[in-house]
Amino acid sequence: MHTYSMDVAGLRRELPICKITDDLYIGAFIMFGDAELTVACARELLKLVPADSYDYMLTAEAKSIPLIHEMARQSGAEKYFIARKGPKAYMPDPLHVVDQSITTAAQQELYLGRDDAELIRGKRILLVDDVISTGGSMHAMESLVDQAGGIIVGRAAVLAEGGAADRKDIVYLEKLPLFNADGTLKG
Template identity: 60%
Template structure:
């Protein structure tokens, strides 16, 4: 198996390291942190493919640079679901999810004031990569606590079987590496 996977997305080429998840599966690690060129290009390309929306929601960590840049380019609000309850949250709303890249269950938290900001709005759920859909499911569970309506789920990459889904917007497919 090669050490890297060549990805071309939004007019940008990157060599992604291939990382072993378990004895049967490896993934190409897609990391947007610190890659401003990639983040700006992917945000622009995704915005061109997404329907009209009012608010972007993402999970804390790898989706934040993309959601921020999509927010900056569109002028729309973005809300990150945090990985844990924070002291500033007066009324935290909590859900759990399981991700392919995280061994344990993850907790996602949004303060009620952020849910209130989603009320009656068109919500765009954004992540860097959609694989099993666990993070999407958790974000949708959080959004459902508001009166906002999810109008699309978007990611730069759809990994493995996610590329066959017709309910997500994505820029490129990312293969899984079975061994």
């Protein structure tokens, strides 16, 4: 298996290169289980988005949950929100949107409980993700915040993959290239 060596938040990691389609491969950036990386990425992202610029943070389940939790811990935030992949029994009358992500073959749905939506109404929301690629997950989170009546004040990610690195509406720590089947960078 090919890997891509990358420095993120002052730490070097080897990302396995994984097939998405016959002509598209990505470097798999997984923070699950890597406490050192999660703490460092949260610290560096918080330098880009001061705590007084937003009221709450929101992310989509599941890969960026450790990141948003650590960002909340480091910033002293008492609450953050997670858009879930399915409705839960504890979610009263949930809001719901459909999401298409580069790493998910089929469409997935995101849900936010009406109780969380009430807390978001009129508040400044920072959207957080581990990797922004096509922007599908970010767009779905934007739709949930819009439905809830929140105000999106920022979009932050650890990595911007491919063309996402050219976006002016996000802050991120590093660019992540796309790859060919042989592990070389896509031109």
